[in-house]
Amino acid sequence: xxxxxxxxxxxxxxxxxxxGCVIEExxxxxxxxxxxxxxxxxxxxxxxxxxxxxxxxxxxxxxxxDFRLSWHLWEVLRALNYSHLSQQSRGVLNxxxxxxxxxxxxxxxxxxxxxxxxxxQ
Numbered sequence: 001x002x003x004x005x006x007x008x009x010x011x012x013x014x015x016x017x018x019x020g021c022v023i024e025e026x027x028x029x030x031x032x033x034x035x036x037x038x039x040x041x042x043x044x045x046x047x048x049x050x051x052x053x054x055x056x057x058x059x060x061x062x063x064x065x066d067f068r069l070s071w072h073l074w075e076v077l078r079a080l081n082y083s084h085l086s087q088q089s090r091g092v093l094n095x096x097x098x099x100x101x102x103x104x105x106x107x108x109x110x111x112x113x114x115x116x117x118x119x120x121q
Contacts, residue, residue, distance in 0.1 A: 011038040036060050036073070043082070051077070051085040055093060067097040071113065091117065 011034055039054035054077075055070045057063065071093055074085065085093075094117045098110040 011035040033058060036069070043077075047082075048084060051082065052089055055085070055089070065096070065100065067093060067100055071097040075116070 034053070036054065036059040039049070039059060043049040043051075043054060051074075053059070055074055057066050057070050060066075060069050074090075074093055094113055098113040101107070101110040101113060
């Protein structure tokens with residue numbers, strides 16, 4: 001509440017947890033950077049919780065271009081009937097992970113990832 005002070009630190013991603021760093025706001029979107037487990041708990045308590053925050057690679061790793069866990073997590077959530085991720089965000093997630101796989105020489109898996117894109121254009 002507004003009368004009370006904070007009694008616990010914000011749940012930071014694992015790579016920031018022991019750094020002593022306290023991040024209140026993210027520079028890019030104006031949203032706080034939180035751990036992926038925190039976002040999963042929020043999604044559990046509010047089924048309409050924004051999936052963009054949950055699937056942000058920076059909630060897991062310090063590399064903002066590492067979409068491995070984000071893509072696999074999205075596929076699990078999609079199988080559980082969470083479908084309120086925007087078409088643009090889905091496209092970014094699929095193409096970014098496919099590009100990551102292709103850059104590692106795993107183009108067969110990049111094709112597999114792109115087969116999950118519902119928009120054929």
